[in-house]
Amino acid sequence: MSEFDILFRKKLLETFRFTIKFLEEYGLKWYVCGGTTIGAVRHKGMIPWDDDIDICMPREDYNRLIGLQKEIQGSGYDIVSISNTENYYLPFAKIIDTQTTLWERKEFSFLLGVYVDIFPIELTNISQQEFENVLHTFHKKKTRYQLAVADYNTKDTIDKFLHFNLIKFRKRLSSILINRHFTNRLRQAFLQYEASLNHEDGHYYILPTGTFWIKEYYPRKWFDSFIEMPFEDFSVRMPKGYHEYLTQCYGDYMTPPPIEQRNQKHEDLRHYINLRERITLEEAKKRIKDGHTIEF
Numbered sequence: 541m542s543e544f545d546i547l548f549r550k551k552l553l554e555t556f557r558f559t560i561k562f563l564e565e566y567g568l569k570w571y572v573c574g575g576t577t578i579g580a581v582r583h584k585g586m587i588p589w590d591d592d593i594d595i596c597m598p599r600e601d602y603n604r605l606i607g608l609q610k611e612i613q614g615s616g617y618d619i620v621s622i623s624n625t626e627n628y629y630l631p632f633a634k635i636i637d638t639q640t641t642l643w644e645r646k647e648f649s650f651l652l653g654v655y656v657d658i659f660p661i662e663l664t665n666i667s668q669q670e671f672e673n674v675l676h677t678f679h680k681k682k683t684r685y686q687l688a689v690a691d692y693n694t695k696d697t698i699d700k701f702l703h704f705n706l707i708k709f710r711k712r713l714s715s716i717l718i719n720r721h722f723t724n725r726l727r728q729a730f731l732q733y734e735a736s737l738n739h740e741d742g743h744y745y746i747l748p749t750g751t752f753w754i755k756e757y758y759p760r761k762w763f764d765s766f767i768e769m770p771f772e773d774f775s776v777r778m779p780k781g782y783h784e785y786l787t788q789c790y791g792d793y794m795t796p797p798p799i800e801q802r803n804q805k806h807e808d809l810r811h812y813i814n815l816r817e818r819i820t821l822e823e824a825k826k827r828i829k830d831g832h833t834i835e836f
Contacts, residue, residue, distance in 0.1 A: 547815055547836050549586065551637060551654040553772060556593045558617055559635045559656045560774070566608060568601040571766055571779045573659065574751070577786055578793050585772040589802040593656045596747065598763070599738040602660035606633060620652070623731055627689050631682045631730070632749045633658040641814040643824055644806070649691040651821055659749050660734075661763065663742030668757045671746055674737065678748040681730040688723040752789045759784075810834070 541549075563570050572580055574594035579587040586593075597605065609619050612635075621633035629648045636642075636653035643651055666674065737748065743760050750756035762781025769778050779785055786793040796802070812824045815836040819827075827835070 544815075544834060544836050548591070548654070548813075551640060551815055552591075552593060552656075553586070555617065555635065555637045555654050555656050557774060558615070559593075559595070559658075560776070562608075562612065562615075562617075562635070563597075563605070566604070566611075568597065568605055570595050570597045570601065570658075570777060571763060572596075572771075572776045573747075573779075573785075574789075576776070577778060577782055578790065580769045580771050580776055580778060581782065581786070582794055582796070584770050589804060591804040591806050594659065595656060596659040596661045598745075599660050599662050600740075602633070602658065605658065618653075622685075622727060629686050629689050631678075631734070632660065639818055641812070641817065641819050641824060642810065643812040643821075644809040646811045647690045648686075649821055650689075651824065653818065654815070659747055661745040661747050661758075662738040663760065664737065664739055664744050664746050665742050666744075666746075668754055671757050672754050674746070675748055675753060677733065678737075681726075681733050685723075685726040685730045688726045755789050758788070 560570075571577075572594065573596040575587055575590050575592070576594045579585055579590060606619060606621050606624055609624050612619055616637065616639055618636050618638050619633060620628050620636060622628055622631065627648075627650050629650060634652065634655040634657055636655040638653050640653040641651055642653055642655070643649075664671070734748075737746070745758045745760055745763055747756035747758075759781070762785055763779045765780045766777040767780060767782070768775045810833070812828050812833050813835070814824075814827075827833075
C-alpha cells in the first residue's frame with residue numbers, strides 16, 4: 541500500500557468514525573451496506589483493496605439527517621445532498637471532510653472532501669417486477685438533472701463530434717442547449733419523484749441508487765434491527781438479515797475475487813485530491829493545470 545493510500549484510508553476511517561458518532565448522537569437508524577458489509581464480515585474492517593465506505597438509512601432517518609446541516613457546521617465535516625446543496629449531482633448524500641479537497645468527475649465542477657456515502661432505502665409494496673419500472677424512471681430523471689449541472693462546454697462538445705463519439709456528443713449538446721436552462725425544474729422533478737417512492741406501510745425496502753439493479757429489493761424484516769460487528773478498531777451496525785442481503789447481491793461473498801479483480805473502484809474518479817487542505821475550485825484548476833492532481 542502506497543503512502544497516499546495509507547493516509548487516504550486514515551482520513552476515510554476518521555470520517556466514518558465521525559459519521560457514526562453524529563448519527564448516533566441524533567438517534568438515527570443506519571446500517572453498513574455494499575462492500576463495507578462484506579468488509580465487516582470477511583475482514584473485520586475495510587476490504588484491503590477497497591476505497592470507500594457505504595451506509596444506508598431508512599428514508600425517514602435519511603431525511604432527518606439532511607435536515608441537520610446546520611448542526612454539523614463547525615465540526616470539520618458537512619452533509620451534502622441534492623436537496624440541500626446547489627449543483628451537487630448525485631442521488632444520495634455524503635458526509636464529507638471539509639479539511640480535505642476532492643474533485644471527482646471533471647465534468648462536474650463540484651468540490652467534495654474525503655467522504656462516506658449515505659444511501660436512502662425506501663419502503664414499498666410494489667413487486668420486484670414493478671421495481672424495474674421505477675428504476676428506469678428514477679435513473680432517467682437523475683440523468684436529466686445531471687446533464688443540467690454538468691460543466692460541458694461548446695469546444696469539448698465539438699471535439700466529441702469531430703471524433704465521432706456520437707453518444708457523448710448528444711449528451712453534451714443536450715446539456716448546453718436544453719437542460720441547463722431548466723436546472724431547478726429538473727432538480728425538483730427528481731426530488732418529487734424520489735419523495736413519492738417511500739410508503740411507511742411497505743413490506744419491502746428498495747435501493748434505487750444501488751449497484752445491483754432489481755436485486756436491491758429486500759424484505760423489510762432484514763432491516764428491522766441490527767447486529768453490532770467489529771470493524772477495524774470500532775464496531776458497525778449490520779442489518780439483521782446481512783447474510784441474506786449479501787447472498788442476494790454478491791452470491792458467495794466470503795470468497796475474495798481473483799487478484800486481478802481487486803481494484804480500487806474510485807481511483808479513476810479522482811480528477812484532483814488534496815488530503816492536506818481545503819482549497820477553492822479555482823485554485824484546484826490552477827494546480828491541475830500545473831500538473832498537481834494528488835497532494836498529501
